[in-house]
């Protein structure tokens with residue numbers, strides 16, 4: 291159980307307490323947010339940031355304190371173990387807790403796992419926060435897929451570099467990072483292109499359960515290998531990730547909030563702003579109002595769409611979606627004809 295369980299409560303995959311109220315738009319600066327959008331996020335952070343008294347951080351890793359009690363928007367994170375505690379484990383196997391999926395569709399069980407040191411071009415990360423994306427559920431159910439079990443799922447997370455393997459020059463222990471399942475080698479035609487990010491080396495591979503460098507897993511339980519998931523496996527207190535699948539972020543960004551940039555927010559915002567590219571004043575319909583849909587909605591609002599129709603089977607989603615710019619809501623269950631026909635007539 292690590293950090294923000296934003297989308298986990300109630301699902302059989304996890305049985306955890308309800309998440310506290312979280313406003314995913316209250317980010318501080320983050321190097322992953324393009325400068326044009328950053329201003330908006332900073333603006334939002336100033337108006338909606340949760341005061342630090344409610345801001346739970348594991349006390350032995352991070353201490354947060356408000357620099358200015360009045361503004362509530364500026365937080366300083368300190369990392370006291372930067373050069374001592376965490377580095378002491380470099381080069382050694384770490385034993386820690388992880389949520390292991392032994393079989394498709396069976397509840398995860400918390401196990402003690404051994405995490406091997408990072409090899410060439412790899413980084414071992416201490417995961418402080420991990421969220422649950424529907425893609426984890428999909429590969430946990432593993433319906434109609436090549437089953438890869440036992441496996442440690444999880445890909446939407448935030449953590450701190452514990453140690454780095456040979457050849458890693460861009461990250462050092464103590465850096466704050468977000469894992470990304472579609473990495474960048476920075477060298478292939480896709481990485482050099484502005485049109486694609488489907489890296490030849492590090493593009494998502496849902497069937498591979500091992501590290502790309504040597505074809506081995508870095509996780510074991512009593513010597514038995516446990517497979518990785520999309521190169522991230524963040525349902526573990528420590529994980530090993532290829533350096534190209536980590537984005538270094540500003541250490542003042544609160545990891546429990548920016549962890550959702552690691553998948554849901556970037557997926558949704560990117561789908562709207564980089565792919566659909568709606569024109570100012572246009573009408574947009576978004577199907578499914580989870581983290582991805584709400585981020586897509588926020589993108590539509592940023593792009594200046596004047597009408598944003600949210601479509602979801604769950605009527606309770608409308609209230610939340612209004613905060614992200616939803617002007618109209620359609621529940622397909624309220625109609626007898628196909629929902630696309632309902633939308634065309636609106």
Ligand SMILES: NC(=O)c1ccc[n+]([C@@H]2O[C@H](COP(=O)([O-])OP(=O)(O)OC[C@H]3O[C@@H](n4cnc5c(N)ncnc54)[C@H](O)[C@@H]3O)[C@@H](O)[C@H]2O)c1
Nearest residue numbers: 297423424425557577578579580581582583601602603604
């Ligand atoms: N990079 C990627 O390609 C990428 C990244 C993240 C998530 N995903 C996928 O995006 C989807 C959404 O992910 P999420 O984490 O936001 O999920 P989520 O479970 O948080 O939200 C899904 C929403 O869709 C609604 N819904 C389900 N069936 C529907 C239907 N038939 N019509 C309308 N609404 C329906 C649900 O009520 C829910 O509100 C998942 O399929 C996930 O696997 C893809």
Ligand SMILES: [Zn+2]
Nearest residue numbers: 423425553554
């Ligand atoms: Zn995801």
Ligand SMILES: [Zn+2]
Nearest residue numbers: 475478481489
């Ligand atoms: Zn590449």
